[in-house]
Amino acid sequence: MITLKKLSKTFQTRTTSISAVDQANLEISQGEIFGIIGYSGAGKSTLIRMLNMLERPSSGEVILAGNNMASLRGKRLREARQEISMIFQHFNLLWSRTVAENIEFPLEIAKVPKADRQKRVKELVELVGLKGREDAYPSQLSGGQKQRVGIARALANKPKVLLCDEATSALDPKTTDSILELLTDINQKLGLTIVLITHEMHVIRKICHRVAVMEDGKIVEQGPVLDVFRTPEKKITKEFVKQVIEPEETMETIRELLGKDDGGTIVKLMFMGENAEQPVINELIRSYHVSVNILQGKVSKTRDGSYGTLFVQLEGNDDSVKEAIQYLKGQQVEAEVLEDDK
Structure with a gap:
């Protein structure tokens, strides 16, 4: 489903260059929940943004659903992005729109007929557990409810891949668990491939099949979650495992x-x-x-x-x-x- 080959991103400043991602190699399978963990500055946000070309790589390849993303431009890139959605730490909702209108927004952009939009919104509201809140505005919602709106909106166009950029970092532990359970349910029901980045090993432990650990722009360790917990190899991985055990x-x-x-x-x-x-x-x-x-x-x-x-x-x-x-x-x-x- 997703293949990264020697993927790198370097940012240039007036006086120096900063290597945010350095020669990253990954294979993520169809229907997998794959976690990327690292401390602030490790390069994980830059990495996930290169999957949908919000950041263009300096070198290397991103193969996603058969598309070499870095080679696409214009209409072809927009079409490829239809298969990739993203949710964010701070929700990024439209505050002047209701729950239903926020979920409907990407369907409007895609020029989906109104009747089909309304049917899809109803399905998604039920899927994420917001039935009865369709007419509420974001200011009237809890943090967990706002993230559920963000997830429903991300699913509107039936993507193949869902990218989660620190999606639970702004939530309390109980709400975090409820959102992780929702993502697991979506993964199982829809067969959706989910890539999430986090600095919390609890999130990895809870829902991921496999994990990659990043430090200083490099992927220093990766493997099935249970194996990583059992035999962490790198010092940074051991630190993350200690968070839980x-x-x-x-x-x-x-x-x-x-x-x-x-x-x-x-x-x-x-x-x-x-x-x-x-x-x-x-x-x-x-x-x-x-x-x-x-x-x-x-x-x-x-x-x-x-x-x-x-x-x-x-x-x-x-x-x-x-x-x-x-x-x-x-x-x-x-x-x-x-x-x-x-």
Whole structure:
């Protein structure tokens, strides 16, 4: 569906040049929800804007739905863009138009007959959960409702690809989850390919099939979300994974214990797939001469399966602790003994 080949974008200033995207290579499949994550300045917004040629690349190729986007101009580019829609962090709604009129706007531009426009608006209002709010103005809507209008408007012309530029960054956590659930539902019902950029690993974890991590304009790591959570390779990827699995308050407690002579052995456990739901700790306590103090634990879902993290304090003699850790590893549990980094 989408192929990026050595895609680069350089911005020129009076005194220097800035490489916003550097030799990016990606393959995104039809019907996939693909996440691109990075901190501010990583180049992710520039990258996503090159997919529909809002930014033209300095070099490289963007192949989207069979079109070499960088080679298109004028009418051919406008036609290709009909298959790509975009939603934004700050909604970009027309404040003088109602919900229905905002959704209808791209259909007016496309010169769709009025009866067909009204039918399509009705379908979309129901799809995004705004039935009964058709005549409301944006100023009368919550942030989540405004984004639902933005999503409905983006779907008006039945695109093949939906680009999401930090679409949940302006929303509170509960509203963010509701919008992510809506995007998942749209993806499943319409078979729509979704590309989203974010700086929040929670968003990636919640709905994406695969993820690419960007740093300083480069794609430094990519793969299935569950694999990236299990074995992050780059330092920046590990930082993003920690957003979800290592709450700061837990890490403060762990650092205090690591600084004590009698703090026991602190072990971080990661359970993947079916192992995340097995009573491994129960068997550990029953079979080995160690005390287990659970410091923090969590089981979460990705699109491809469950994963769990558990921080435990093991107390006992050295041999018993070693045997317990070996047992855990034998149960296909990743066990990392944490040490004081001072």
